[in-house]
Amino acid sequence: MSFDWSAITAALPELLQGLDVTILIATAGLIGGTVLGVLTAVGLNYGNWLVVAPAQAYVALIRGTPIVVQVMFIYFALPIMLGIRLSATSAAIITLIVNSGAYTAEIVRGALDGVPVGLKEAGLAMGLSFRRVLAYVIAPIAFRRALPAMGNQVVAVVKDTSIFLVIGVGELTRRGQEIMSENFRAVEIWTAVALIYLVVISLLAYSLRVVERKARLP
């Protein structure tokens, strides 16, 4: 067979539209997931059992089920249970937030745990409230400790968007599948799709390394 470059050129505009959707879902999922994850981690580390128990159940539930099952549940089962309508894109974003939130919670929990107790005591001993100690003493150190694992999480979330093809979200992988089912140029289309992911994720990984380097303690 011959590699038909024109198949890629023809498909590129639509694939890039798919990339837009991928980036939109990933960004919303990451921002929401980070907020949810940090709150969950703070609850896990410093809350009483009324906070800790549901937080633990949430993390266990998400880590113990496949993301495909989660999105199926949120897209098909949840609307029936709650009597609401949910677009595929909304379901995808909610799934990513809930999913990434659980993994982020574990990352942040570990990072908070790793901050030396002495620093917390130094802050408290000055007469700061615990909230201030958390915000101004513990958080800056925990943030740095969480960065490498959070980098992995960011990359994982971007790639996880591809599974939303199962509910018909027009993201990059779904677009590739649709184009291929019309022109049957599997080699060209999947090469193009893979390369687009690779470029985006490499750029992302590089910028994360820059952030990590800038934040490194002297």
Next chain:
Amino acid sequence: MSMIEFREATKRFGSHVVLRPLNLRIETGEVAVIIGPSGSGKSTMLRCINVLETISGGDLRVDDISVLGPSRDVRRIRLEAGMVFQQFNLFPNLTAMQNVMFGPIQARGRTKAEAREIAAALLQKVGLAERMNHYPSQLSGGQQQRVAIARALAVEPKVMLFDEPTSALDPELRQEVLKVMQTLATEGMTMVVVTHEMNFARRVGSRLLFLDGGRLAHDGNPAELLTAPPSERFREFLQHVD
């Protein structure tokens, strides 16, 4: 009114008794040096004063504020009782200057400009004016501990608590820290110092407290106690330290 007053104060960790009912007053201007074998409760006693540990029974008042009061009272006590730790506990992401500015800004609500002025003066005082832009990891242990002392002083406490401030330091670095502490004592700062430095206790201390098994075994003038140990137990302890 005493600066610090233990009234039948006790401390337990579970079933393990660390401090037996303790009665003790430390007055303004005193330099109380606490010594004793490891596990005798020295550090716990100090940590109870600024409520990093909470007493299990009795009462403990700092500047007439009870450590058992609401969290607002606990914060007031901590503002008045500066703490210097064995492991320095400087904030590694901040420079020496920023470490010292931290308390005035965060705990005392000072402006950045005011905090900078306070910090510059204190770093000068501990002899580290030239190092103010260094991070903790770029300073020697002795320098880190001097920054930590400046950081505690910047909150303008009425009493300074030192928890084995030289124990993590090489012998040749201890003197620079002890000298700063001696200067503070000369200036009239009320101090409670847990240490194994007997020379410091003798020269700088106005009072020596010997803790043994969670009990205050001896309490008196450092020179007198060290010259004529009143008990066999104390004599033994001194031999092991020297």
